[in-house]
Amino acid sequence: MLATQVEKYTDVVAIVPARHRAASNHLNNLKGQRKNNKERNTKMRGLLATITMAKMLLILFGLMIIHQDVVDAARAAGAVGTANAVVTMNNTCAYYVGYIANPENCQGWGLCEGGILKATGNCGKGMLYDSRKGICNYASKVQCNTSPADVCANTADDTFIADPTSCSKYCFCSNKALIGCKSCNNNQLFNPSQSQCVNSYACPVNSNCRLVPNNQFVGLPGKNCGKYLRCLDGSGTLGTCPNGLFFNGISGKCQNTNPCGATTITPSALPPDTAMCKTSYSAAKGGLQYFPDSDTCFGYYTCENQQGIGVWRPCQYTFQFDSVSKVCVQSTQTKCTHNRCANINLKFVTDTSSPQCTKYFVCNNGQQSTKSVACPADFPHFDEVNQACSKTNPSYPICN
Template identity: 35%
Template sequence: MGAFNLRICVLAAGLLMASQAYAAYTMEQMCAQWSGKGYVGNPNDCTGWGFCQGQNLVAWGNCSPNQTYNAQLGICNWSNQTVCKSNPVSTCQLATSPMYVADPDNCNQYYNCDGKGNSQVFSCTTGSVFSASGPACVWGPTCPQDSICQYMLNDIFVGDPKHCGQYISCSKGVGTSGTCASGYYNLQTGNCEPKNTCDSSNSGSTTDDQFTVGDLSGAKTCANGWAAAKDLSTSEETVTYKFVSDGATCYGYYYCATKESVGVWNSCKTGTHFNPKAGQCVSPAAYACPYNRCGNVAATFMATVNSKCGTYTYCAKGTTANCPAADPYFDEVHSICTSGTLNYTVCTEEVNLTN
């Protein structure tokens, strides 16, 4: 592995490809669930890797030219021998032998590489999904490639991001959920222990570090947020409930049955932010959230509010940087620096950062 290069990191936003697949987990989230020490793959870059230690992402970098990172083996290998999970077309163009590759955007589809640079897209039958570890179409509603293990080493145990106190066994990029015969899985130690170490900071959401689903709001939260929350699909007179921002995260909201009720906390689907004026979960670019915009999104970089998208934030460190002068605007939807003016709300709307 090469040494981490800060200059490469700062300029990387200008080099990210618009065709990259949306990842279910970031490298930071994978490290947080693993008690061990070692490498993980970068879901947004076929050549990228990160190094986990103490449940934190402590280093990152890229393989040499013409190499792709193999997350299950933890090595950089020749690109014509290694599947690029976020870009199957690229894999097929480089492959020198026939292979099947999962479609990162549609679990029902897969690519057939002929080993001569060509590819064809096929679909599994209704009710089945493609499993890259097979490779084969298998029955079931869950996409095997959505596992946290997809970019992690073979033969390791990690915490289950959706069920704290349980574990997942990683093998060939697929995770098998498990529970301790007695006690709870402690993701800090990697062992089953009698004491349950789960609390609101590790309750089971991959993005929730302040709240637990079902938490109750303060007495006046619903009353204070009632005026700001408006359901766009229904008139004010007929709405009998509201969704109110939690006032701390970009993705959390309270369900308020009435203005006088106590709110119940919930989280937007991964990849979205809660817009309190719309009362809906929306694309992050469609709402200029005044809180940490990296929360609940599997993105390496996010545009910085009040910068007209002239600045972006590196989510792993919380630091900011500017795009190069030739392409001065950061387009977070496509993860690229561009010269074209952007009309996303996050680029055009000024927000009060003291909210």
């Protein structure tokens, strides 16, 4: 009897370790599977990251080619935006009155009065100009984005960003540092929310609100002249004055008369220049280069290389091309001896060949008069912004 019980007990004792070993083995198998799954997931994430990085580098170095026929179709439909019309302090002052930011200096500010940049200055030590509040503020409370390097210092790693100085350029940031920049192909614009070049995008670099404080109003050129933008965080919402009034960006107020009443001729494109790039392009400088045309005040040619063909482009409405800075600027900022009445909304324009702006031309349907008119002796200087002769010489570059 005792022997039988001992045998049963021995069998039970033998079974328990066996079951324990089976459970332990099952647990180890589960741990192994979990480890393998984790390793596979890690490898998959690494592979996806590698693919993403490769895609970024492909885009960055221009190896992803967008078909020209798609861009041509979009351009024909009017969907391609303007890549080169970057807003400057002078440009902004043409449609705004008050203080603005300096896009080239984190501490800098400017004062717009009478359609021109009246004054500039810098915030004190440890302070930066807060473009959203319109004040000098502590550096720790201001995010300054005057350059791609500034943006990279304040953005997530391994990210594409828009170049804050150009709608058509984008850059790659890694470890809070700028890795490199690239231009979109075929005059496309970079959309940072999609991280890709697109045919149509409301780029804030081109917005008159970029340098203007929040909840301020800035005027508009072209077809929207007489309307305004209400600014918020560098972009704006289109608005109109009540009761049929017109917004005057120079005064910052609504008024009865339309400040853009003059009739203008829509600029027509000039043909490509086959010799421009060969004779003017600098191979040592490289990159996309800009050259004034010899027929208009508002047009210019672009060359991608010395073997290319010069493509003609117009400045945005009311702007003229400055052959020195190679950018489109307010008409009072650059001297031009061609027809200054084209691509502008003025009834009178300064004769820039006259000393200290003593003469002006009359505009008729976008064409300036054959001969200029001299201001009277008691008001000897023509003020193009205020459209009248004045006693004092305006401080515009065209009058110097």
